[in-house]
Amino acid sequence: xxxxxxxxxxxxxxxxxxxxxxxxxxxxxxxxxxxxxxxxxxxxxxxxxxxxxxxxxxxxxxxxxxxxxxxxxxxxxxxxxxxxxxxxxxxxxxxxxxxxxxxxxxxxxxxxxxxxxxxxxxxxxxxxxxxxxxxxxxxxxxxxxxxxxxxxxxxxxxxxxxxxxxxxxxxxxxxxxxxxxxxxxxxxxxxxxxxxxxxxxxxxxxxxxxxxxxxxxxxxxxxxxxxxxxxxxxxxxxxxxxxxxxxxxxxxxxxxxxxxxxxxxxxxxxxxxxxxxxxxxxxxxxxxxxxxxxxxxxxxxxxxxxxxxxxxxxxxxxx
Amino acid sequence: xxxxxxxxxxxxxxxxxxxxxxxxxxxxxxxxxxxxxxxxxxxxxxxxxxxxxxxxxxxxxxxxxxxxxxxxxxxxxxxxxxxxxxxxxxxxxxxxxxxxxxxxxxxxxxxxxxxxxxxxxxxxxxxxxxxxxxxxxxxxxxxxxxxxxxxxxxxxxxxxxxxxxxxxxxxxxxxxxxxxxxxxxxxxxxxxxxxxxxxxxxxxxxxxxxxxxxxxxxxxxxxxxxxxxxxxxxxxxxxxxxxxxxxxxxxxxxxxxxxxxxxxxxxxxxxxxxxxxxxxxxxxxxxxxxxxxxxxxxxxxxxxxxx
Numbered sequence: 001x002x003x004x005x006x007x008x009x010x011x012x013x014x015x016x017x018x019x020x021x022x023x024x025x026x027x028x029x030x031x032x033x034x035x036x037x038x039x040x041x042x043x044x045x046x047x048x049x050x051x052x053x054x055x056x057x058x059x060x061x062x063x064x065x066x067x068x069x070x071x072x073x074x075x076x077x078x079x080x081x082x083x084x085x086x087x088x089x090x091x092x093x094x095x096x097x098x099x100x101x102x103x104x105x106x107x108x109x110x111x112x113x114x115x116x117x118x119x120x121x122x123x124x125x126x127x128x129x130x131x132x133x134x135x136x137x138x139x140x141x142x143x144x145x146x147x148x149x150x151x152x153x154x155x156x157x158x159x160x161x162x163x164x165x166x167x168x169x170x171x172x173x174x175x176x177x178x179x180x181x182x183x184x185x186x187x188x189x190x191x192x193x194x195x196x197x198x199x200x201x202x203x204x205x206x207x208x209x210x211x212x213x214x215x216x217x218x219x220x221x222x223x224x225x226x227x228x229x230x231x232x233x234x235x236x237x238x239x240x241x242x243x244x245x246x247x248x249x250x251x252x253x254x255x256x257x258x259x260x261x262x263x264x265x266x267x268x269x270x271x272x273x274x275x276x277x278x279x280x281x282x283x284x285x286x287x288x289x290x291x292x293x294x295x296x297x298x299x300x301x302x303x304x305x306x307x308x309x310x311x312x313x314x315x316x317x318x319x
Numbered sequence: 320x321x322x323x324x325x326x327x328x329x330x331x332x333x334x335x336x337x338x339x340x341x342x343x344x345x346x347x348x349x350x351x352x353x354x355x356x357x358x359x360x361x362x363x364x365x366x367x368x369x370x371x372x373x374x375x376x377x378x379x380x381x382x383x384x385x386x387x388x389x390x391x392x393x394x395x396x397x398x399x400x401x402x403x404x405x406x407x408x409x410x411x412x413x414x415x416x417x418x419x420x421x422x423x424x425x426x427x428x429x430x431x432x433x434x435x436x437x438x439x440x441x442x443x444x445x446x447x448x449x450x451x452x453x454x455x456x457x458x459x460x461x462x463x464x465x466x467x468x469x470x471x472x473x474x475x476x477x478x479x480x481x482x483x484x485x486x487x488x489x490x491x492x493x494x495x496x497x498x499x500x501x502x503x504x505x506x507x508x509x510x511x512x513x514x515x516x517x518x519x520x521x522x523x524x525x526x527x528x529x530x531x532x533x534x535x536x537x538x539x540x541x542x543x544x545x546x547x548x549x550x551x552x553x554x555x556x557x558x559x560x561x562x563x564x565x566x567x568x569x570x571x572x573x574x575x576x577x578x579x580x581x582x583x584x585x586x587x588x589x590x591x592x593x594x595x596x597x598x599x600x601x602x603x604x605x606x607x608x609x610x611x612x613x614x615x616x617x618x619x620x621x622x623x624x625x626x
Contacts, residue, residue, distance in 0.1 A: 031448055042500055146373060190370070248469040269469035273469075286473045
């Protein structure tokens with residue numbers, strides 16, 4: 001060791017280059033590069049490049065089968081004066097806020113229920129997740145049938161209970177259509193929120209509750225001062241995903257209402273599909289898609305702060 | 320936990336009942352049965368019924384004869400005494416349904432395999448090789464997970480068209496990995512971190528290459544993680560709608576979700592029986608897969624969030 005330190009600079013370097021450990025360290029970056037190549041290839045070719053292309057398309061008047069020219073912010077100006085676009089922004093916000101809030105409330109409640117000591121616990125948890133497993137479009141078709149204007153089982157039941165006299169036109173009436181798609185979204189999203197929060201709940205030490213009970217805490221106090229703070233980080237992450245996916249939802253709406261009636265359930269995603277693929281106005285559709293990005297960035301920021309808070313709570317430093 | 324006064328800890332151990340394996344029992348012994356009936360079982364049953372009713376309805380409609388479907392006065396809508404497999408028969412022998420199932424399967428298996436290979440390599444590199452910028456790349460991959468398909472489908476459609484992949488299942492096999500890789504990479508990263516580093520060090524000293532270590536040591540040890548990733552990717556593929564709707568055009572090339580929405584409606588006439596049978600048959604493969612691997616599925620979903 002002492003010899004090594006005293007040896008002249010050049011000699012030391014030669015010794016180092018000779019060891020296998022150094023060679024490995026030297027190769028490590030190249031190895032990393034080769035290992036990353038397949039994943040990065042996919043993500044750059046089919047994610048990063050299209051993302052950039054989408055932003056570029058939003059500044060052109062490209063149509064299907066016809067290359068476009070740069071038209072500056074023309075698409076955005078056109079959208080600014082478009083009532084249907086603003087209606088879709090409003091619908092998207094309404095859909096996201098209402099559905100996410102209820103999903104959170106019901107999901108948390110369901111998680112607390114499932115966290116109780118129940119018989120057939122494993123089976124119950126498995127059953128709860130089924131709406132999340134079944135492809136969204138296929139369950140949307142079931143809702144199509146449940147909300148049918150003439151043969152809805154809900155209308156039938158309510159009529160036989162004597163609560164209504166005429167069938168409810170679930171997907172044909174603007175207010176009802178909104179309620180129905182939000183309901184379907186909640187129905188699909190609750191299992192994810194519930195099971196994830198349940199996983200979080202199970203990391204809370206039962207001794208904390210026992211100690212609190214001995215100190216005379218009520219069940220609300222136990223929830224408010226033990227469960228909720230310990231669950232905050234996981235809530236932040238789950239709700240970010242939930243908000244993100246509700247905001248960009250396409251398939252549920254498309255399968256149930258295609259944005260109708262009279263654009264009452266038109267979300268930004270469905271509107272961009274309608275304008276770009278059906279209407280052929282790729283540039284305009286891309287502008288609507290691009291307009292969604294600021295909202296998504298906001299959601300990601302919230303998630304990031306949630307994660308920071310989690311680290312702080314766990315007393316971790318960086319990494 | 321550690322700063323609890325000693326007296327309380329003692330008290331707790333005195334109060335706690337004989338050794339319990341499961342924490343969830345918690346303090347439920349403090350509640351009486353009638354009370355639990357109202358606060359736990361009743362709301363739980365209501366939520367379960369709402370969550371599962373659409374599937375009951377789907378199944379019932381799929382086996383109901385047509386005349387009972389639309390006549391709700393003479394027959395009870397909630398049950399049928401004369402189930403028929405006519406709708407399934409029509410589905411399997413008089414439509415492209417087998418084609419669609421095959422397409423969906425082909426696309427799902429293809430893109431799942433591609434994504435898992437790519438994710439295993441990427442996750443191993445990020446966790447174990449720790450090359451320059453590994454953390455940054457890990458963060459970028461996480462960000463990629465947050466980019467939703469509904470803002471990518473328009474530019475991707477032009478890309479797919481340019482590469483001559485339009486209306487070909489290959490377009491889906493190549494584009495789905497962008498949704499799957501971020502998720503499975505994060506899942507596998509978490510899994511690889513739990514494998515003791517010493518094992519790899521020993522192998523390195525014995526002269527194994529990184530590739531040999533990955534194949535002979537890391538992969539066999541992470542089979543449960545690989546199964547989770549596989550199931551999750553497969554489910555996401557089966558579920559995917561917007562790319563399949565945009566990139567495929569001819570009837571026989573479609574995947575189940577897209578085909579069912581478009582092909583069973585003649586103008587204003589809805590073939591409810593066939594629709595429901597199709598939806599049921601399209602969900603079945605996933606539900607079966609899920610039934611066998613529930614534990615993996617749940618740990619994948621929650622693990623990725625906790626990570």
